[in-house]
Amino acid sequence: MNAADTDDDLMDRFQRERDYAAFESLFHRHKNLLLCFLFRLLRDLSTAHDASQQAWLKVIEVARKGSYVVRSGVTFRTWLFTLARNHVIDEYQRKFSATKTVALTDELRDEFLDRDSDTDPVCADPADHAHHQQLVQRLNEAVLRLPLKQREVIALWAADHDSRAIANITGAPSDTVQSRRKYALAKLREALRDLLAEDEQT
Amino acid sequence: MSGDGPFERDEDLRKLLRPGARTTPEHDDAVLAAARTFTDETPVVRPSRRRRLRLVIPLAVLVGLAAITVGLYARFGGPLKDGSPLRSLSNAPSEAITPANGTVLSEPPAQFHWPAQAGAKAYRVILRDASAEVVWRSDAVRVNRASLDARHAATLATRTYYWSVEVDGAATTRQLGPFWFRVE
Numbered sequence: 001m002n003a004a005d006t007d008d009d010l011m012d013r014f015q016r017e018r019d020y021a022a023f024e025s026l027f028h029r030h031k032n033l034l035l036c037f038l039f040r041l042l043r044d045l046s047t048a049h050d051a052s053q054q055a056w057l058k059v060i061e062v063a064r065k066g067s068y069v070v071r072s073g074v075t076f077r078t079w080l081f082t083l084a085r086n087h088v089i090d091e092y093q094r095k096f097s098a099t100k101t102v103a104l105t106d107e108l109r110d111e112f113l114d115r116d117s118d119t120d121p122v123c124a125d126p127a128d129h130a131h132h133q134q135l136v137q138r139l140n141e142a143v144l145r146l147p148l149k150q151r152e153v154i155a156l157w158a159a160d161h162d163s164r165a166i167a168n169i170t171g172a173p174s175d176t177v178q179s180r181r182k183y184a185l186a187k188l189r190e191a192l193r194d195l196l197a198e199d200e201q202t
Numbered sequence: 203m204s205g206d207g208p209f210e211r212d213e214d215l216r217k218l219l220r221p222g223a224r225t226t227p228e229h230d231d232a233v234l235a236a237a238r239t240f241t242d243e244t245p246v247v248r249p250s251r252r253r254r255l256r257l258v259i260p261l262a263v264l265v266g267l268a269a270i271t272v273g274l275y276a277r278f279g280g281p282l283k284d285g286s287p288l289r290s291l292s293n294a295p296s297e298a299i300t301p302a303n304g305t306v307l308s309e310p311p312a313q314f315h316w317p318a319q320a321g322a323k324a325y326r327v328i329l330r331d332a333s334a335e336v337v338w339r340s341d342a343v344r345v346n347r348a349s350l351d352a353r354h355a356a357t358l359a360t361r362t363y364y365w366s367v368e369v370d371g372a373a374t375t376r377q378l379g380p381f382w383f384r385v386e
Contacts (some may be wrong), residue, residue: 014237014241018241018243019241020237020238023237023241027237031225031229031230032223032224032225035223035224035229036223045223048223049225052229053229053232053233056233056236057233057236060236060237064240135218136218139215139218139219143219158216158219188215
């Protein structure tokens with residue numbers, strides 16, 4: 001599979017030619033980003049896995065029906081996240097209110113924050129690494145405490161969606177998306193304030 | 203957003219938020235197995251859009267023609283056989299019609315009567331035999347009744363007849379009936 005293949009190329013090959021390798025490539029490109037988004041939305045990793053699985057099965061179903069079409073201005077990734085989000089809204093909406101606050105358990109933290117330190121230049125020094133992990137943990141906990149609408153904007157933004165794509169996925173106007181992101185980031189900075197103050201002292 | 207302190211820039215925060223979550227092998231296996239099932243299926247050969255149109259258009263034409271034929275038969279009676287039941291829906295209440303629809307008469311009716319139609323400028327009665335041949339056509343009348351003259355009445359044999367009324371409006375002509383009666 002060519003790394004230069006676009007998502008749409010891969011999806012087209014999967015749908016039209018039933019090319020398994022094309023799907024596999026597509027899946028590996030997006031599965032972790034999608035899972036992370038769903039975890040932030042649902043605040044429960046097991047449910048996020050379930051929702052992610054359902055979203056991918058839906059992708060396969062769409063391909064089976066031959067109904068995936070490339071739309072101008074809507075990437076495969078935007079479509080995938082929209083599909084996943086709509087599924088979450090339909091299936092798990094009631095659960096949003098059931099889990100008001102979530103602290104990452106050690107196990108969950110290990111799983112969720114399992115980052116490749118070699119891809120993360122901040123983690124070069126062991127002391128820095130510990131501090132960095134603390135920041136990441138604090139930040140992720142703060143994300144999970146955000147109201148749903150801000151949380152989903154931040155989760156999508158963290159998954160590298162731009163404002164236009166976020167507006168597409170959430171169905172909110174671009175201005176609203178920007179505003180939600182602004183307020184959410186302010187809350188996240190507030191959550192990190194004491195750790196950042198330590199940084200400044202050292 | 204920009205500033206001097208750490209994470210003042212939005213991008214710095216975004217880097218921290220970048221996901222480290224990984225899907226489980228069970229999750230991946232389930233999804234990939236479903237994909238494999240799909241790719242291993244024998245594709246259902248769907249006719250192309252052009253081919254579908256090639257099939258659908260003639261079918262639609264046939265259905266249309268059939269509908270028109272049925273409509274025409276319903277409206278004008280068609281080549282009905284003697285004694286066959288009425289094959290059209292009357293758009294007038296039968297009690298206001300003389301001779302009443304489906305009546306068996308011992309002699310031809312002297313007069314035809316039907317409900318007055320709003321906006322009607324003139325009426326014309328058309329009497330047909332069972333093979334849809336016109337056996338009598340009344341003059342245009344302004345009232346909702348017409349008399350069958352004795353000369354034509356005498357020509358009617360003992361059989362089934364169908365009659366209808368052409369209603370001339372200001373711009374259009376429509377039809378009441380057909381209704382039927384039998385002379386025995």
